[in-house]
Every structure is written in C-alpha cells, then in structure tokens.
Amino acid sequence: MKILTVVLGVVFILLVLSLLASTIMELIAAFLGLRGKNLKKALGNMLIGLKKDGSTEDGTFFKKFQENALFKQLSFKYSSKTTNPPSYLDSKSFQSILFDIILGDGKLSETDIIEKINDIENADLRNVLNQLIRDADGKVDEFKKKVQDWYNTVMDRASGWYTRMAKKILIYVGLSIAIILNADTLAIYERLENDPETLQQIVAMAQDIASKGDSVNIVKQNLSFEEASAQMNYIIENNINSIKSPLGLGWKNVDFEKLTFYDWLTKAVGWIITALAISMGAPFWFDILKKIVSIRNSGAKPEKE
DSSP states (O other): OHHHHHHHHHHHHHHHHHHHHHHHHHHHHHHHTHHHHHHHHHHHHHHOOBOTTSSBOOSHHHHHHHHSHHHHHHHHHHSSSTTSOOSOOOHHHHHHHHHHHHHTTSOSSHHHHHHHHHTOSOHHHHHHHHHHHHHTTTOHHHHHHHHHHHHHHHHHHHHHHHHHHHHHHHHHHHHHHHHHTTOOHHHHHHHHHHOHHHHHHHHHHHHHHHTSOOTTTSSOOSOOHHHHHHHHHHHIIIIIHHHHHHHTOSSTTOOGGGOOHHHHHHHHHHHHHHHHHHTTOHHHHHHHHHHHHHHHHHSSOOOOO
C-alpha cells in the first residue's frame, strides 16, 4: 500500500506540472493563433483544388469564403484582429457561408443549387458537392445536413492534426518546466518514498483535488491570451507553490560542486521522464489520480468503464 501511496504522490505532482504545461500551451496557442491557423489550413484543403482544365486553382473561392461577412464577424469575435481567422467555426456557419457564396442572389432550390454547383471553377469542390447532393436525393434540407457532416468529418481530422502538433510542443514545454523547476521524476519518487511527512502533505492535496471536478473540465481550452495568462498565474500561485516547498523543487538548495557526471545524467533522465509524462496531458493524469484514490479508499479495483 505504501508503494501505491508514493505512486499517488508522483501522479499528483505530474498532474500539477501538466496543468501548468497545458496552460502555457494555451498561452502559446493564443499568442500565435494556432487554432485559427489550423482551421484555415483545413478550410483551404476543402475549398482549394483543381480547375476544370486540371491546373491548380488560385484559391479564389477560398478568398471569397474568408471575405464573407459572417466569417469576418466570427474572426472579430475570436480575435482582436479581423485579419486573423477564427479559432472555431461550427458546421451550420460553414454551410451558411458556403451556400451564400455558391448561390449569390439565387434561390435555395434544387435546380438553382445544381446549376450553381456546376458553375464552380474548383473541380474538386464541385465533384464533392455534386456527390453530396446526389446522396441527398436532391433534397435541399438533406443536402444542408450532408454538407455539415462533410465539414464535421474534415474538422475531426483537423482536430487530430492540432492534437499531434500540441503534443510535440508540450514535450518541449514539459522539458523546460522540468529543468526550470528541477522536477526530476526519479528524485521526486525517491523523496516521497523516504520522507513520510512530505508524502502525507502531497497525498492530502491529491485527495482534495481528486474530489473536485472531472478530467473534461480540469483544463480550460480555447482561451484568449489574457485568460490563459491569468490561469497560468493562478496555477503557479495555488498549485506549483504548494508543492514546490515540500518537495524542494528548484535550484536554490542545490550544491552544484557536489554533483557528479552520474548525478547530472540521472537528473537528465528524470527530466526527460517528466517531459514525456507532461505531454500525456493533465486530463490523463487526473483520470489516473482518481482511479488510484478510489483503490486506496475502497481497497478494491474500480469498476471498468
């Protein structure tokens, strides 16, 4: 049971560090507009293709999409600059903008839609829309739904692109946090195993956080730069500082002259482990934390989900 308690303490530390890393990731994403750029890339893949003669389309249709009044309004809503793409666009808004560009002043009827689709210069987009309207049996309402479903499918893939990119960035963020705080997972485990008083403090904090909320709500996403900055400061003041002193994190009390090559090598391995663990994300560690707390409290395995 002691090993499980120590593991609980380590998992809690990794959770707190992951919370900080995830918030820093949100800060980076907001500053660089990563979600907006990811959305723009996905929309470009959907709306830029080949012309009727087989040459590469110049993106005229995509430009019209970005110049649409609704798209510009959403850009302003999610960004302080209308030149930046919005970080989020729902399927109904996509379908509305697409239809506005295709139909222009035309009527929303089966005949007009088919005629306007066939006038689209972009062969790839034209073929996709013709296929969708055939699947909808020419019914306008069903065609709208098909277009929305197509958009959602592409956005699911785009979400995967963003997640993979964010995970790579999180590894570097995690490594930076590990080095700055001297958060060596191997040393943390050893400290908790040999210091019952510190272990007791950490476990008490772990049980407290496990009783609050769930993994879905533990990390707020799609924050503005100001919101992410405020959340980062809150985590540092209320979470990082609460574990920093008991664990002796940081470099203040480190005697560099006594550190051997082996000590530095061990630290480097511990930092890398911390960085990789942080890249798993705070929700992952929160779920693990709750399961371990459940096992400790009940003495039995939690029910399988």
